[in-house]
Amino acid sequence: MNTKALTDLYDRLTPAERLPLIMAAMERGDELEADRLSRSAPRCELRLPDYHGFGEGVLFLSLFHMVEQLNLGLVFWRAQSMAAEWETFPLGPEDQVRADRLWDCVHMFGYRLCMEADAWRLVCAEMHADPEALLRDIRGFDSMRDTEKLARALLWTPRGSSGVPAEDWRE
Amino acid sequence: MNTAALGKLYDRLTPAERLPLIIAASLRGDEAERQRLAQAAPRTDLRVPDHYALGLALQESATFHIVDLLGLATKFWQAWGLWGWFQSLPQRPEEEALKLGLVKSCAYQFTVHDAAWGLFCAEQRMEPEALLDFMPGYERIEMTRLEVRGLAYTHEEATMFMRLHGKPTAVAAMQEDVLKSLRDLLKAREAWWNGDSA
Numbered sequence: 001m002n003t004k005a006l007t008d009l010y011d012r013l014t015p016a017e018r019l020p021l022i023m024a025a026m027e028r029g030d031e032l033e034a035d036r037l038s039r040s041a042p043r044c045e046l047r048l049p050d051y052h053g054f055g056e057g058v059l060f061l062s063l064f065h066m067v068e069q070l071n072l073g074l075v076f077w078r079a080q081s082m083a084a085e086w087e088t089f090p091l092g093p094e095d096q097v098r099a100d101r102l103w104d105c106v107h108m109f110g111y112r113l114c115m116e117a118d119a120w121r122l123v124c125a126e127m128h129a130d131p132e133a134l135l136r137d138i139r140g141f142d143s144m145r146d147t148e149k150l151a152r153a154l155l156w157t158p159r160g161s162s163g164v165p166a167e168d169w170r171e
Numbered sequence: 172m173n174t175a176a177l178g179k180l181y182d183r184l185t186p187a188e189r190l191p192l193i194i195a196a197s198l199r200g201d202e203a204e205r206q207r208l209a210q211a212a213p214r215t216d217l218r219v220p221d222h223y224a225l226g227l228a229l230q231e232s233a234t235f236h237i238v239d240l241l242g243l244a245t246k247f248w249q250a251w252g253l254w255g256w257f258q259s260l261p262q263r264p265e266e267e268a269l270k271l272g273l274v275k276s277c278a279y280q281f282t283v284h285d286a287a288w289g290l291f292c293a294e295q296r297m298e299p300e301a302l303l304d305f306m307p308g309y310e311r312i313e314m315t316r317l318e319v320r321g322l323a324y325t326h327e328e329a330t331m332f333m334r335l336h337g338k339p340t341a342v343a344a345m346q347e348d349v350l351k352s353l354r355d356l357l358k359a360r361e362a363w364w365n366g367d368s369a
Contacts (some may be wrong), residue, residue: 041220047216
C-alpha cells in the first residue's frame with residue numbers, strides 16, 4: 001500500500017491525534033514512521049528557566065525512587081505473607097524450612113529497602129534538599145514510610161544479608 | 172531581617188543552587204520567595220514539536236498512576252501478611268475477619284484504579300500497557316493483578332466495609348472517580364507545559 005498520500009497530511013494532525021500514532025508506531029517497532037510523525041509536527045517556542053532541566057531530573061528521580069521503594073516494599077510484604085502462610089498451614093516438616101527461607105528473604109528485602117532509603121537521604125543531602133520534601137506529596141508516601149519503619153525494626157547488617165543464597169532472594 | 176540585598180543576587184544562582192532554595196521555600200509555604208527565586212532564573216529557549224506538552228503530561232500521568240498502583244499493591248500485600256498472622260491465632264476470629272476485609276478492600280481499590288487506567292487510555296486511543304510495561308515495578312503490578320482477581324469487594328461491599336470501620340458516611344471510590352482524576356491531572360499538566368497556568 002502506498003502511504004505517501006497519507007504522509008503528506010501528517011503536518012495537519014493535532015497533538016491529540018499525532019501522539020497516539022507515534023506511540024503505536026513505537027510499540028510495533030516502526031522507528032521510521034514514529035520519526036516521520038514526530039518531525040512533521042509544527043514547532044512551538046518555549047522559554048524556560050535555566051533550572052528547568054535540573055528540576056525535571058530531580059522530579060523524575062524522586063518518582064523513580066518512590067517506584068523502586070514501593071516495588072521493594074511490595075515484595076517485602078509478599079514474602080512476609082507467604083512465610084506466615086507456610087507457618088500457619090504446614091503440610092509437612094519441610095514447610096517450616098520453606099518459611100524460614102522466606103523469612104531470610106524478608107530480611108534481605110528489608111535490608112535493601114533501608115539501604116535505598118539511606119542512599120536517597122545522601123543524594124538529597126548533596127542537593128541540600130529535605131529528603132521528604134520531594135516525596136511527601138506523592139501518593140504512596142505513607143505506605144513507603146510504614147514499610148521502611150518495619151524494615152528498620154528487622155534490619156540486618158550487610159554481613160547478615162550476604163549470608164542469604166542469591167537464589168533465595170533474587171527477584 | 173532585610174533580605175532585599177540577597178534578593179538582588181538571585182539572578183546569579185546556578186540551577187543546582189537555585190532548585191534547593193525553591194524546594195525549601197515551597198516546603199515552608201513561602202510562596203512569595205518561591206516566585207521570586209523562580210522568576211529571577213535566566214531563561215532557556217527551546218523549539219519543540221506541538222505534541223510535546225501532551226507527551227510530557229501523559230508520561231507524568233503514567234508515572235503517577237504506577238506509583239498509585241504500587242502504593243495500593245503494597246497495602247494489599249501488607250493486609251494479606253497481617254491476615255496471615257491472625258489466621259495463626261485461632262482465638263481471635265474477629266481480628267482475622269477484619270484483616271480479610273482489609274485485604275478485599277485493598278483488592279477493590281487496586282482493581283478500580285487499574286480499570287480506570289484502561290478507560291483513560293481508551294480515551295487517549297493508546298494501549299494501556301504502552302506507557303507502563305517498561306517501568307520499574309510493572310512485573311509486581313502484573314503479579315498483584317492475578318492475586319486480586321476474585322478477592323476484591325464489589326463497590327457496595329467496599330462502601331459497607333468503610334462504613335463499618337470508622338467512616339460512617341464514606342462511599343468507596345469508583346472507576347469514574349479515578350478516571351476523572353486522571354483526566355484532570357492530564358489536563359492540568361498539559362496546560363502547565365503549554366504555559367497556560369502559573
